Amino acid sequence: MIPDRANPPPAQANLATLPAPAELAAAAAADASPRPTRLVGSLGRLGRLGRAWESARMWGAISSASARRMLRYRAAVLASIVSNIVLTVLRGHLALAVWAQRPGLAGYDSTAAVTFTVLGQSLVTTFAVFGGMIDIPWRVRTGSIEVDLVRPLGFQRWYLGLEVGRAAVYLASRALPAGIVGVLLFDLRLPRTAGAAAAFAMSLGLALLVSFGLRYLVALSAFWMTDFRGVQAVSALVMMFFSGAILPLVLFPGALGTVAALLPFGAVVQTPMDLYLGTVDDGPVRALAFQATWALVLLLAGQTLTARAIRRLVVQNG
Amino acid sequence: MTLSSDASVIDVSEVTRTFVLRRRTGWMRRERSDVHAVRDLSFSVRAGEMVGYLGPNGAGKSTTIKMLVGILTPSAGRLRVAGLDPSRQRLRLARRIGVVFGQRSALWSDLPLRDSFDLIQRIYRIPPARYRQNLDEFIQLLDLASFIDTPVRQLSLGQRMRGSVTAAFLPEPEIVYLDEPTIGLDVVSKAAVRSFLSRTNRESGTTILLTTHDMTDVEQLCRRVMVIDHGRLGFDGTLDELRTRIGGVRTLRVDLAEPQPAMTIEGARVVRVDGARQWLEFSAQDSAAPLVSAVAARYPLVDLAVGEPAIEDIVARLYTTDRLPAVPPSRTDPDPTHPPSPVR
Numbered sequence A: 001m002i003p004d005r006a007n008p009p010p011a012q013a014n015l016a017t018l019p020a021p022a023e024l025a026a027a028a029a030a031d032a033s034p035r036p037t038r039l040v041g042s043l044g045r046l047g048r049l050g051r052a053w054e055s056a057r058m059w060g061a062i063s064s065a066s067a068r069r070m071l072r073y074r075a076a077v078l079a080s081i082v083s084n085i086v087l088t089v090l091r092g093h094l095a096l097a098v099w100a101q102r103p104g105l106a107g108y109d110s111t112a113a114v115t116f117t118v119l120g121q122s123l124v125t126t127f128a129v130f131g132g133m134i135d136i137p138w139r140v141r142t143g144s145i146e147v148d149l150v151r152p153l154g155f156q157r158w159y160l161g162l163e164v165g166r167a168a169v170y171l172a173s174r175a176l177p178a179g180i181v182g183v184l185l186f187d188l189r190l191p192r193t194a195g196a197a198a199a200f201a202m203s204l205g206l207a208l209l210v211s212f213g214l215r216y217l218v219a220l221s222a223f224w225m226t227d228f229r230g231v232q233a234v235s236a237l238v239m240m241f242f243s244g245a246i247l248p249l250v251l252f253p254g255a256l257g258t259v260a261a262l263l264p265f266g267a268v269v270q271t272p273m274d275l276y277l278g279t280v281d282d283g284p285v286r287a288l289a290f291q292a293t294w295a296l297v298l299l300l301a302g303q304t305l306t307a308r309a310i311r312r313l314v315v316q317n318g
Numbered sequence B: 001m002t003l004s005s006d007a008s009v010i011d012v013s014e015v016t017r018t019f020v021l022r023r024r025t026g027w028m029r030r031e032r033s034d035v036h037a038v039r040d041l042s043f044s045v046r047a048g049e050m051v052g053y054l055g056p057n058g059a060g061k062s063t064t065i066k067m068l069v070g071i072l073t074p075s076a077g078r079l080r081v082a083g084l085d086p087s088r089q090r091l092r093l094a095r096r097i098g099v100v101f102g103q104r105s106a107l108w109s110d111l112p113l114r115d116s117f118d119l120i121q122r123i124y125r126i127p128p129a130r131y132r133q134n135l136d137e138f139i140q141l142l143d144l145a146s147f148i149d150t151p152v153r154q155l156s157l158g159q160r161m162r163g164s165v166t167a168a169f170l171p172e173p174e175i176v177y178l179d180e181p182t183i184g185l186d187v188v189s190k191a192a193v194r195s196f197l198s199r200t201n202r203e204s205g206t207t208i209l210l211t212t213h214d215m216t217d218v219e220q221l222c223r224r225v226m227v228i229d230h231g232r233l234g235f236d237g238t239l240d241e242l243r244t245r246i247g248g249v250r251t252l253r254v255d256l257a258e259p260q261p262a263m264t265i266e267g268a269r270v271v272r273v274d275g276a277r278q279w280l281e282f283s284a285q286d287s288a289a290p291l292v293s294a295v296a297a298r299y300p301l302v303d304l305a306v307g308e309p310a311i312e313d314i315v316a317r318l319y320t321t322d323r324l325p326a327v328p329p330s331r332t333d334p335d336p337t338h339p340p341s342p343v344r
């Protein structure tokens, strides 16, 4: 029941009897003083551990909301499951056919080749190597970005929180079904040791950070550019090509190969794949350190660029 | 420092905001033009006030709010909200304020309305018991029960606005800005939002600044009104003061014992006669009392009623009058070193 509907306040009579603003404000201030219950003040009671726990729950809730948002589109999720399974079957058979013709191509046997294909596809979808998936350009264009700026949370963190949710959905709805079908249908290689499996699992987390770091920088460019699509398309191509998803980076000839091995893109697909297959030359620690370094550099760069983007928006607004 | 200036939570002094527009006028040629969205704006708001911020389209209302929340820097002047510099301390300030941008929603459009609220609880770390208590109260006051589990995307404009208002108030902010909270709402939604705002202002002492084009909002909610036009503050005071200042006419309706020819009364003019009933117009600045006694002394008076000038008419006159009335010495800013902004 809305009180007003039953008994609307008499508009004009009200005004005549209203006290002056000064008195009212004073009255309100007097009322407000014995209210220690403002939430802002009540945070201090939590210990450091309590605060960390609260913080973890908050980020969990943000990622979960991001994931649930995608899962609302049931048909799209279902379609992505089916299409990824079909694609896995096709690409797996294609790889088998190629390696049957040219055994030992790229130093892979046919099992390694199928594993590379299926795993590559899973990594590409989970880490959105095809680019985009960060909402910033659209929000800048429509002005919704203002809503992001009145939230009491860092801008980059917020989008990372959303990204974790997205990656989880993609992992569950694209990578896992494809991987399961791959294991059932083809003679996929599994990590040889528990250590390799653990290193692979760790590398997945770092790959997500690197992939996010890259796409976030690209998305931020929307603050400076009116037409964002060009940057988006070019960056997606570069990311795809140098990630090692199309062709293993070891196959890149000469200087191109050297450069490709140093760029961050390989940290998204090639490095996890190497750790999975156990084909890293200098052990897993170095591979993980390579990923971690790029993750740190990209996230710091993202932070710096975020500050500049926001300053630009706040000072120029357009 | 006086007590009164301590109590003010919003302090705006001589704030100007200029937008630079660069327009392409030809091949490689660009023209630069300045839009003065806000000029020399000064006002202050005390804790617990509810202020209506009025002005025609493009007057600078939204620009002011954006500066107050810190997503736009002033080109000149000084701004303090809750003791903070909004654009420099945006994140710290964000914990203490709430905002509703009329058309832009902070809600998750694909998720049920409730999910947005649950997330707000996590972000602002609202203790669970307090959150449940607040939410139950808001659900009741804003009549959210029937659609709280519906995805926001499927909500009507009015339902979404009530959701946005809830989202802004859930963390119990000290200050809430509402940019056109009743735009496009039907009578029922408007009434719900209004009574919610006035109740929260009254009971929680929340400071509220709202822009609107709906004069009923102002009449029912705002003791204090600020009118801005072309970026300048044209008026700051109570609604009654606004009525008096801008002039206008009030009407006195009198019912006589029997039909009479049009009365002749000093200081008033008969505008209509209908049987025994007559309508007189008199200046809004004048008191009705002497007029009434003059009528009563000379005519067989049965009944009477005084009609106030419609606030719409007053504000329309304020916008269209070239010569804006002098700004009255602001009641909330007793500091004589900060005179109100000059009149255009």
Ligand SMILES: Nc1ncnc2c1ncn2[C@@H]1O[C@H](COP(=O)(O)OP(=O)(O)OP(=O)(O)O)[C@@H](O)[C@H]1O
Pocket: A317, A318, B019, B020, B021, B035, B036, B037, B055, B056, B057, B058, B059, B060, B061, B062, B063, B064
């Ligand atoms: N980002 C911007 N770039 C350039 N000019 C702007 C920008 N934002 C606002 N303006 C201009 O500043 C002036 C004030 O705009 P503002 O949005 O504050 O008006 P308003 O009072 O909120 O109007 P309305 O009632 O229509 O919402 C207008 O002339 C507008 O064109």
Ligand SMILES: [Mg+2]
Pocket: B061, B062, B063, B179
């Ligand atoms: Mg506006």
